[in-house]
Structure formats: structure tokens, C-alpha cells
Amino acid sequence: MAKRVLLIEDEPNIIEAISFILTRDGWTVHTHSDGETANDRITAMPPDIIILDVMLPGKSGYDILRDLRADPRTIHLPVLMLTARGQTRDRELAEKLGVTRFMTKPFSNAEVLENLRDMTPP
Amino acid sequence: MPQRQLTGARIRARRMDKAMRQADLAHAAGISPSYLNLIEHNRRRIAGRVLQAIARALDVDPSVLADGAEAGLLQQLRLAASEAAHATGDPAATMAEVDLTEDFAGRFPGWAALVAAQAQRLARLHGEVAALTDRLAHDPRLATSLHEVLSAATSIRSTSSILVGTEVVDRDWQARFHANIYQDSQRLAEASRLLVGFLEAPGDAGQRPLSPAEEVDAWLVRHGWQGAAGADTVAEIATLSPLARPMAQAWIARFAALAVAMPDPDFATSALAAGHDPAVLAARYGRPMTDVMIRLAMVPETDGHPATGIAVCDGAGVLTLFKPVAGFALPRVGAACPYWPLYQVLSMPGQPLRRAVALPGSMPQRFACYAMADRNPAPRFDRPPTIEAVMLVVPQSGPMTGDPEPVGPGCRVCPRDACDARREPSVLT
Numbered sequence A: 001m002a003k004r005v006l007l008i009e010d011e012p013n014i015i016e017a018i019s020f021i022l023t024r025d026g027w028t029v030h031t032h033s034d035g036e037t038a039n040d041r042i043t044a045m046p047p048d049i050i051i052l053d054v055m056l057p058g059k060s061g062y063d064i065l066r067d068l069r070a071d072p073r074t075i076h077l078p079v080l081m082l083t084a085r086g087q088t089r090d091r092e093l094a095e096k097l098g099v100t101r102f103m104t105k106p107f108s109n110a111e112v113l114e115n116l117r118d119m120t121p122p
Numbered sequence B: 001m002p003q004r005q006l007t008g009a010r011i012r013a014r015r016m017d018k019a020m021r022q023a024d025l026a027h028a029a030g031i032s033p034s035y036l037n038l039i040e041h042n043r044r045r046i047a048g049r050v051l052q053a054i055a056r057a058l059d060v061d062p063s064v065l066a067d068g069a070e071a072g073l074l075q076q077l078r079l080a081a082s083e084a085a086h087a088t089g090d091p092a093a094t095m096a097e098v099d100l101t102e103d104f105a106g107r108f109p110g111w112a113a114l115v116a117a118q119a120q121r122l123a124r125l126h127g128e129v130a131a132l133t134d135r136l137a138h139d140p141r142l143a144t145s146l147h148e149v150l151s152a153a154t155s156i157r158s159t160s161s162i163l164v165g166t167e168v169v170d171r172d173w174q175a176r177f178h179a180n181i182y183q184d185s186q187r188l189a190e191a192s193r194l195l196v197g198f199l200e201a202p203g204d205a206g207q208r209p210l211s212p213a214e215e216v217d218a219w220l221v222r223h224g225w226q227g228a229a230g231a232d233t234v235a236e237i238a239t240l241s242p243l244a245r246p247m248a249q250a251w252i253a254r255f256a257a258l259a260v261a262m263p264d265p266d267f268a269t270s271a272l273a274a275g276h277d278p279a280v281l282a283a284r285y286g287r288p289m290t291d292v293m294i295r296l297a298m299v300p301e302t303d304g305h306p307a308t309g310i311a312v313c314d315g316a317g318v319l320t321l322f323k324p325v326a327g328f329a330l331p332r333v334g335a336a337c338p339y340w341p342l343y344q345v346l347s348m349p350g351q352p353l354r355r356a357v358a359l360p361g362s363m364p365q366r367f368a369c370y371a372m373a374d375r376n377p378a379p380r381f382d383r384p385p386t387i388e389a390v391m392l393v394v395p396q397s398g399p400m401t402g403d404p405e406p407v408g409p410g411c412r413v414c415p416r417d418a419c420d421a422r423r424e425p426s427v428l429t
Helices: A012-024 A038-044 A061-070 A088-096 A109-119 B004-017 B022-029 B033-040 B048-058 B062-066 B069-088 B098-107 B109-138 B140-164 B171-199 B212-223 B233-239 B244-261 B266-273 B278-285 B289-297 B341-347
Strands: A004-008 A028-032 A049-053 A079-083 A101-104 B309-314 B319-323 B353-358 B366-375 B387-396
Touching: A004 A012, A004 A038, A012 A028, A012 A109, A012 B140, A012 B171, A038 A061, A049 A061, A049 A109, A061 A079, A061 A088, A079 A088, A079 A109, A101 A109, A109 B140, B004 B033, B004 B048, B004 B062, B022 B033, B022 B048, B033 B048, B048 B062, B069 B098, B069 B109, B098 B109, B140 B171, B212 B233, B212 B244, B212 B319, B233 B244, B244 B289, B266 B278, B278 B289, B289 B309, B289 B366, B289 B387, B309 B341, B341 B353, B341 B366, B341 B387
Parallel strands: A004 A028, A004 A049, A049 A079, A079 A101
Antiparallel strands: B309 B319, B309 B387, B353 B366, B366 B387
């Protein structure tokens, strides 16, 4: 059965492109655009992996990650974070909060696929 | 604060101008000619009473002898020394001879002015660097523009690499991705245009006032406060920076409203009749006292009206409007003396305060101050009230009456040692 990835991102064209390449690579892709309701969506239907944007309407990616790690059901869920800034400060914050990996925008499609493969056990 | 060098030289110059003999001036002032000689050659400090007697004999205001432009220069020199010591972190090793500041300024006025000017320039540059850093780190418009650029670039990169990849993409998807790229490229163009405009350095960076608020103040002084309510001024503020323009517009609109509510010539006549008392005028026109104070500051210094200064600040004590008047200054950046009535009234909104205050010095500069703070007249349930304090300042001259409250020029250059409000040591002690 195909692995399920949840893409939490609010830019429609980025959603479309990433969904396309992940689907083509054999993933089942779900998307979610609202920061506020993201945690409910994750706990209601936990995916195998999450791609999480930092800048989201309603609630930031950092806050979503913090809540995920505070919940025993999602504490080990692999999270690939997309950040628009590559600054050390943001990187440190994400690592402190328990991010699995992250990528700096603008990233290449190959990077996305490579990261997802690395993050999921065979 | 001794200012013997400068005061002595100035007494001598005044006496020469009047073709008065030293002995005659000494006699008129009730001191011995030899003592006057020592004073004129800057060998003796001069006390307030003697200075007043000499000023009377020379028929000038004592402040002309004691507090000239040099008083400001001395203060700037002391500040420069303190800043330099502070910057190197070793006060003992780098401190200039602060106790000899007067001698320095008296003997080398050109060099002293240069030091002061350079210190001011340094402070301005520091301020600009801080403001720019602040802007890069915190400006939400910059953050939004950057986010736009990065989002568009991410989308274009990802989408275009799908299209040029080796795998076949069906026609529907192709058309869709092409449309997306076109859309994102437009977004990118717009966002980068905004970004470039934002980062573009103004050509006259060195000459600009530090903040938009200062720019507005300087414009009001240049333009003349009395005419600022006129409609033709709107075209003139085009010379201001884009950030200062809406602020100037807001003040001009407020001035115009005040000029309508308290129209001339009726207001000028009433002000004279009321002895420029804001309380009397507030009752007469049924207007808030803070409005009356600002309206009084709009009256030009002619036909028996006094020179006035005004300061308006918000709840954080930050000046939002400032009209200077002889000797009256409050720092824009950095800490002012909390004893100014402007700051006192912040803790008691609605309660007006009238105080005579005096700056330190052998011939203290004195001001009559009227101050009051008001809460926002349109309060909201969901936010705490904003507060605005207004202080009208009228310089006082002539014989000292009453017991003015001591205020200072700010801790660092204030000579008042025993002060409950002192935050940091003075460089003068």
C-alpha cells in the first residue's frame, strides 16, 4: 500500500507541483492549507510523513510542530519542514522543537523526493 | 555648572560695545574694579547675584551673559566625552578632560564646534544604523515581500523542473503548469519591484532627520506653525519622505480642525484676555484642554503673545510632536528628565497640571508649563485606551518668582546630584 504524505502548505501552485511529483513517485498525497486546523487533521487521520510549511495562515509551522511533539500519538511522526528563511536562528528553533529534517525554499524537486525516502523506513 | 571663561569674555565684549570703562561698570554693579578685571579675564567664577548686577549695569538680560549658544556647545562637548568613554568601555583611559570643557571651548571655539559637530554626526549615524537594522529585522512589509519572492521562486522552480524533466507529462497537466508558471512569474515581478523600492537607499541619507516624526517637526518650524492649518500646505509636504507625509497630513488636519473650532481673530483676543491660561480658554470654547494647548502653540509670537513651545507624547513617553522654543529641548532618542510635567501627567489622565520649572545653571532657564494627558476620545471594548500627553511651554524671564521645580536636560548631562529620579551618573560630577 502506498505511503501517505500530508502536505501542509498554503500556496496553491506549490501544492500542485509537489502533489504532482509525489504522486508520480508513488505517494498518496493529502493536502491541508490552514494552520489553525492542521493539528486536528493530523490526529484525525495520521499520515506516514508530514511536509510542513512554516508560514501558514492562522498558526505557524513551529507551533504546529510543538503541538505534534507534545502529543504522544504524534511524538515520533516524521516531519519535513519547509522554511522560507535559511537563517541559523530558524534552523535552531526547528531542531529544538524536534523537526526530523528541513528544506529551505526554493528547493529542488529531487531534494523533496530524496528527503522523503530518507525519512521513511523501507 | 561653572561657565566663567565664556561669561567673563562676554561681559568684557558687552562693556567694550558700550564704550564703558571697567571702573564705571564695577561701580555700577557694586563690585571692585580689580574683581571685575578678574571676572572679565575668566579668572573668577561668577555667582548669580553678581551676574545679575552686572547684567543690570550693562542693560542686558542676565541670560545673554550666562546662557548663550556656548551653553549648548558645552553640553554637547560633555556628551561627546561621555559617549566616547562609553563606546571604548574604559572610562578612565579615554575620558577627555571634562572638568576643563569651558577652557577648551573658550580657547579653541572652532575646534570645540568641530568636536561637537562630529559627535552629533556620529550619533546620527549610529541612529541610522540602528534604524536600518531594526527595519531589516522587524519590518513586516519587508518580511512579506521576501516571503512573496521565495514562494514564487519555489513554485516556479518546482513546476518548471516537472515540465523539463525526462518523464512525460500529459497535455492537461502541461497546460496547467504553464499557467501556474506564468501566474507566479507575474507575482515574482511585482514582489521584486516592491522589494527593490524598499531597499533603495535615499540619495540624501546624511541630511535626513532621524525619524519621520523629527522630519515633520522640522518641516513645521520651517513652514511656520501659524500657517500650518492652511490647505495649500498639502502640496508643500510633497518634499517630505513618504513615511513622514501621512504624519504631517494628520497634524495639519488636526491644526485645521482646531483653527475652525477656535477661530482667529477671536481666539487671539480671548487668549490675551485670559492671560493665555488654557483652563480659561477651554471653558470659553468648550474644548478639551489638550486641544487648547496645541491651539495656543499655533499663535505666532507677535502682538503681545508669548513665544511658546509644545511637546506631545504617547503613553510610552515617545514624542509625537515637538515645537522648540528658546532653551526648551527634549531628547527624541534616549531618556528625558521624568520631572518634566509632560511625563508627570501620564499617570493622571484628565488632571491638568501647571508648573513653573527651571533647568540647572547659574542663571537657570525657567519655563511656565501647562500639561495634561487625555485618553483616546473614542475608546474600544477590546483594547486598552491609548493616551496622549500635551505640554505647553512658555519661557519665563525677569526676576525669579515663586519656587520653580527643578528639571534637567537628561541624567547624563545634569548636574543635580541629589535627585530621586536619577537613572545613571552624570558626566559632570
